[in-house]
Amino acid sequence: MKSALKRLLLRLLGKEEQPIVVSFASGDPHRAETMRAEALRLLPDLRHFVVEAQPGNALALWWRLRRRFAPYRIGMAPVLFDNTPQHRHLRLAAFLLAPFKILAYNAAGERHHLHPSCPISSWLFFRGIPLDRIHLRPRWLPLPTHDRSTIPDDPSFHPGRLPRLHVPRVAVLTPFLPWPLSHGGAVRMHALLRQLAKSADVYLIAFREEPKPDMGPLLEFLTGIALIGKPRYREPRWSSLQPPEVREYRSPPMLALLQRIRRDYHIDIVQVEFTQLAAYPGDILVEHDITFDLYRQILDRNHTLAALWDWLRWRLFETRAARRFRRVITMSPKDAALLQHPGARTIPNGVDLSRFQPAPETPGRHLLFIGSFRHFPNVLAFQFLWHDVLPRLNDVHLTVVAGPDPERYAPLPRDPRLTLHAFVADVRPLYHAANLVLVPTLVSAGTNLKVLEAMAMQRAVVSTTSGCGGIPVTPGVEAAIADGAEAYAQAIETLLNDTPARLRMASLARDFVQKHFDWDTLGEMQREVVTEILPERIEVRKGGAVDLPRVRALQADALPSSKWDPIHYLSHEFYTAYYDGTLAGFLVARRTADDEREILNIAVAESYRRLRIGERLLRTMMENPVKGEIFLEVRESNTGAQRLYEMVGFATVGKRPNYYDDPPETALIMRIKL
Secondary structure, three states: OHHHHHHHHHHHHOOOOOOEEEEEOOOOHHHHHHHHHHHHHHOOOOEEEEEOOOOOOHHHHHHHHHHHOOOOOEEEEEEEEOOOHHHHHHHHHHHHHOOOOEEEEEOOOOEEEOOOOOHHHHHHHHOOOOHHHOOOOOOOOOOOOOOOOEOOOOOEEEEOOOOOOOOOEEEEEEOOOOOOOOOHHHHHHHHHHHHHOOOOEEEEEEEEOOOOOOOOOHHHHOOEEEEEEOOEOOOOHHHOOOOHHHHOOOOHHHHHHHHHHHHHOOOOEEEEEOHHHOOOOOOEEEEOOOHHHHHHHHHHHOOOHHHHHHHHHHHHHHHHHHOOOOEEEEOOHHHHHHHOOOOEEEOOOOEOOOOOOOOOOOOOOEEEEEOOOOOHHHHHHHHHHHHHHHHHOOOOEEEEEOOOOHHHOOOOOOOOOEEEEOOOOOOHHHHHHOOEEEEOOOOOOOOOHHHHHHHHOOOOEEEOOOOOOOOOOOEOOOEEEOOOHHHHHHHHHHHHHOHHHHHHHHHHHHHHHHHHOEHHHHHHHHHHHHHHHOOOOEEEEEOOHHHHHHHHHHHHHHOOOOOOOHHHHHHOEEEEEEEOOEEEEEEEEEEEEOOEEEEEEEEEOHHHOOOOHHHHHHHHHHOOOOOOEEEEEEEOOOHHHHHHHHHOOOEEEEEEEEEEOOOOEEEEEEEEEO
16 A cells, blocks of 8 residues: 555656666766766666766756756765865755765765764764764763774783893883884884984883784894784764873773883883873873874864864873973974973984985976875875865876875875875885975974985975974975965976976985984984983992902903002092992092192993993092093003093093003003193
8 A cells, every 4th residue: 555655656746666876976086986886786776877077056956957857766876975175066966956865975985874864973974984983982971882992901022132231221112113114103213212222222012003013123123022902992082081092092901011011121211102102101202293283283274173172182181291201302392392391302303314315316297295194194285285286287297105094094086197105115216206205294293204304315395384394494495395285386396397406405405414314313312311311320439448359359350460459549539330239340540749640540340331430430530629630541452441531531642652561552641631
């Protein structure tokens, strides 16, 4: 009876009984074709129509479509929502034509039926929320859901090189392994950890994203790597007082692992990488960017409640969390000023100049953009470049390196002018093939490592002001700086058309990074920050009779040919250095005149060398109120001791041939005047 009435009603309305499918190609042509093919597969027995983009506004288009499909009953209307602005009128026309039949497809190919019976999920999907997140519920809301957060408790430890005696032990907590070197954060950590490992035993503690991660060469210079599974965070972004990126890494098992490593391996200092891990305890926080500044820039561009909420909670969390650390490392002086932390130290990003070597440029109009889409400023930069800048340029080809799974984060166009790469193990060939490197970043903080890499590869860079923030380039000299689509496109066109100017800028850029951003220099800055807060392990004090047995044994090992009996040291200026309560070195000097002293002996036990014990002994003696000149003799072949003496201010003033015996050797006479 019901079906008969339905047929009668359709006959009275003049419509066919069999429904049809109308697909709206309201986006990228490749995705639209994929959507239409899936609709054919889902409903093979129905007639299918495709509506392409047409000129006119949404109302005019709706009226034409209404007349065209008047004889039919629309059973389904697949519509592509990939945020392409030129197709908005087509999407609106689809809603007007078949408001309850919309099968929405997003850029990732996910589909969802938009219907009034499920208004919240329909609205969230329409707003661009991925399908796997639209049904999430806050932990504090007692609503049924089968998709809750899970926190793995599967720690593992991988030993690296053998621990060394009497060197500091530093644990570094990171959200990921710094290998492979697929993005700027990994490159920076890998370079500075290698530098830090020269003077410290470094234990890396990281979240594992894969069952069997590739640790590459990390264990060659790290003392150990501790891993634990990354939590699977399943709550809506808006639902927590802490930023969701912080909640994503909240793991009681990781906290327990950190505490166990700190206790079992007698860790002196814990360094925490990235703000999202700042809830964990540590001594040094590395702010790869000031995150609340990023969200302030987004708020300035998008005056929405969501943007305001993100900025407020990041501002509150980041400023409070940073205060718990004794030192905070920032990427630029601007970031340090924003954070206003009394222990802030700036160590900018750097570049491996031995790896990033320039090659001659190939003629052409090839543009290169590198930026992992996992970092949302890179998504904004690409969208600005593709939608606003590239339409203003002719006869160019753009290569993009977007990092792993880029389609999870942004719609990607299919266009012959575009070559898209996901993960690239070695980006150097892409730099070699490029004529210009583009950094169209609209929101950013810190120093942009890809700017430095491009300069090291001797390629001219066109950047926004934000893209080269924290890098003291002179606009138009080491890089071209332009803001706004028209100015940015003009800067690209100018450099592409003026080859001598482009090559001159590239050469100056290479000179610039060689002078300011070498990892060896930055590594020394990292070691200085660690040294500043190391617990005091060296104690220098006046020597006494109680020290003589240990001084005598140390001297026999370190200075077997010494002519001095330690019993006589008590009548001279005598200092001893203890390391963790054990005698590690001594120095003895005698007065040779009212304004002159001579160092008779200085020795450091072999297992305590390169810990600056000799330097501490020398500086303690030099702090004596007695002023004047201090002399010493050192074997001509002992270049290590000579460097130490020169570091505290001694200079060579003469020689004494055959001064030493066993074996015979010339002595250098060194002097300092206080």
